[in-house]
Amino acid sequence: MSLRARFTLLIASLAFSAQALAGGLSYTRDIQPIFTEKCVACHACYDSPCQLNLTAAEGAQRGANKLPVYDGGRSKAQDPTRLFLDAQGADAWRRKDFWSVLDGRGSQAALMARMIDLGHEHPLVPNAKIPDGLDLSINRTNQCPTPDSIDDFAAKNPRSGMPFAVTGLSDKQLSTIKTWLAQGAPVDEKAWQPGAGEAAQIADWEAFLNQPGARQSLVQRWIYEHLFLAHLYFTERGEPGHFFQLVRSRTPSGQPIDPIATRRPNDDPGNTFYYRLWPIQGVIVHKTHITYPLNEARLKRNQELFYGSDWNTDKVPGYGLQHRANPFVTFEAIPARARYQFMLDNAEYFVRTFIRGPVCRGQIATDVIRDNFWALFQDPDHDLYVTDPKFQHQASPLLALPGQIDDVGAMLSQWRSYRDKRNQYEELRQDVYDDAPTPTWADIWAGNDNAVLSIFRQYDSASVRKGLIGGVPQTIWWLDYPLLERTYYGLVVNFDVFGNVAHQAQTRLYFDLIRNGAEQNFLRLMPVGARKKLLDDWYQNSGKIKMWADYYSNDSDQPTGLFLPEKGAKLAFAKQLLKNYVALNARPDPINLCENGACYRNTVAAPLQDAEQAFSRLVSRPAAGLPVIDQFPEATILRVELPDGEREIYTVLRNRAHSNVAFIAGESLRYQPGLDTLTIYPGVLSSYPNFMFNLKAAEVSDFVAALEQVKSAADFEKVADRWGIRRSHPQFWFYFHDLDAYLRETEPVEAGVLDMNRYENL
DSSP: OOHHHHHHHHHHHHHHHHHHHHHOOOIIIIIHHHHHHHTTTTSSSTTSGGGOOOSSHHHHHHOBOSSOSOOTTOSSOOOOOOTTTSOOSHHHHHTTTOBOSSOOBTTBOOHHHHHHHHHHHSOOOTTOOOOTTOOOSTTOOOOOOOTTTHHHHHHHOTTOOSSTTSOOOOHHHHHHHHHHHHTTOOOOOOOOOOOHHHHHHHHHHHHHHTOOSHHHHHHHHHHHHHHTTOEEEESSSOOTTOOEEEEEESSOTTSOOOBOOOSSTTSOOOSSOEEEEEEOOSOOBGGGOOEEEEOHHHHHHHHHHHHSSOOOOSOOOOOSHHHHHOHHHHTTTSOHHHHHHHHHHTHHHHHHHHHSSTTOOOHHHHTTSOSEEEEEEBOGGGOHHHHOHHHHHHHGGGGOOSOSOOOGGGHHHHHHHHHHHHHHHHHHHHHHHHTSOOOOGGGBOOSSTTSSEEEEEETTEEEEEESOOSSOOSEEEEEOHHHHHHHHIIIIISOOTTOOHHHHHHHHHHHHHHHHHHHHHHHTTSOHHHHHHHHHHHSOTHHHHHHHHTSOOOOOOOOOSSOOOSTTHHHHHHHHHHHHTTTTOSSOOTTTSOBTTBOSOTTSOHHHHHHHHHHGGGSSOOTTTOGGGGGOOSEEEEEEEOTTSOEEEEEEEEEOOBSOOOOSSOGGGGBOGGGOEEEEEESOOOSSOOEEEEEEGGGHHHHHHHHHTOOSHHHHHHHHHHHBOOTTOTTHHHHHHHHHHHHHHHOGGGOOBOOOTTOOOO
16 A cells, blocks of 8 residues: 555544544444445355355354355364354354454554555455456365464455455555544444334234144144245334344243254254244345245235144144154154145245355255256145055155255265165156156146246355246256255254265265156156156266166156147146246246247337347357357356436356266366356346456347457456456446345345355355
8 A cells, every 4th residue: 555545544544533533433334334235245154255254243242263164075074153143242152262353452453443444454456356266166265363472364365354355455444444443443233123013913912823732733743944044024013124033032921032042943942932933134145035924815825725624633743753753753743735735835935045045155065956947836736645544554754855864974874775665766766656647737836926947056055036037947957845945954954064975975876766756757748758858858877877876766657738839848847837827927037938039028128129139149059169158257247327327237157067966076077168047137046156247238139249259268357347246346336236126126125135146256
């Protein structure tokens, strides 16, 4: 930093300090907004570098810890460190080996002050690539300096100050935080309280969830295990930005909530507890924001689903290993139709819980799915697990899930045992369905706009949207109740991000079986003669070995009732699906599913129609014919500015092709880059943007033409030079947070701060 710049900063600091001392700094008014603007995009969730979470004062006061949460190779599970839940207050977190980033030591400034000073002293060259030598990868090793090691860290890593490798704090922001730290980092943050309308509805829901009786207790437990991850909100008399979490508390309604912190939601909470709606504090971040609506109609719906039929039970199962491993047996007294319909009513929520949740980095799960596929659901009236009591009784014991026993030495034997049970179930299932009527369109659920979903994977994260988005995918899943429930319990309820290698590996391996089951279930809709060719395409090369070694070979010759041609059956199915479900397809996609040459939305202004028509030249083309695809990261944002000052946001998703996705390691060996494609769609389709381009609407045609000419990384860099918003861009944070603003405008309930941990150095 130049002498003049240092002098200017000193004057600003002195002036601001005088003002702060006179009026006092407020954490809520002055500090958290700076953290939200410049820090939360990296420091939220479990993947916060050094576990420093700055979404709330509790996280800032908790401080940092060197242990990574994401460690798929650890031999022993580690203690959970969930903010607000596993400890309260700085002293409690110190006992869990977190160190302060706010406290100074004698004449030594606080660790946070040292780190932001380091960042301010080494500014980036405006909109230039980050210099070589700084590891920006998501898997980089976090060095986590302590107050004792900060001098040595700063000497060895002068360019690793905060914010890391991105346009930093303004002079005023720097002065504000340093003054606050020098004042002892006082906090005035108070937990917000529900409004009067919300309080009345909370009372109704808590009354519903705490009714006495064995039957009620079983239902309440099942609902809790399915909504514990939700950000609940009231659609009637709810206040914007207010979300709630369903927790088990030691205290009943009307008293302050005292949450019970169990490792999993189906661990034993003790003898006396109550289900409570707990206000979610802190900044809402998009990657953990999985919303679920509550209202009077939903309350009546649940009453009807679970108590509207004649069933009873005189006991409530315990919380032992077997009960956690097999929810089908644990909750068998509750009618399967009620359980399945509850999940179907909000299918997008349930798919989102295992596609995008607080795990925040899920390659253990995501490397078992393709980069894009559609998901459909079996209608409850045609799901034999729901309608055939004999089949349900035979099947339930075979549907247990692995991962409860995390003995590394027993990992393989455990896996084989659960795999074999699953394959026994598949054999039983095939026999039962072969004797049932052939499937028709009536077998595919069409109850509401959750009936068809599109899933996109971005390496170690993924996203899901209602509707049929993108080109016709290579695979389509058809989920019945046992598949949907096992996926949810395997990847959400029973999954422990703090668990060891045995637990995490078994979870991943079993999810591989679920994916295979959903794909093979879809084959039942295809003509018999088309099934093997489709299956061979999904499991090429080494996938054939996995088919032989681990999967049940479904050789059913039961015909389909869909009357599809044997050649091109999947494409014919997709076209008919789009036609049949047009009323439910909440997101029509003319860019990727263009018809009659009009590849744009009729509802947008003419400049955007021209832009979308140009974008359509990049989609549904394999990389072999469009080399620029090889340069695109997983999720790229296009910000298109209109002449009237408005803007539209598009997401470009790179769909990587694989010969198969059947193995836990060696994914890059199965890439088929020449078959990669792009999907371009309006809106923000990922919590983790990898890069952003800002374009005038009139420039879109030139932008697309430039991309069509790209043959190398150097060519792509020239495009980034002209239109790219690099980490070092002087207005980086304006453009980045404009995506948050766009979400608030277009999807206010779903809006949250996006994550920039994966923003690349293009």
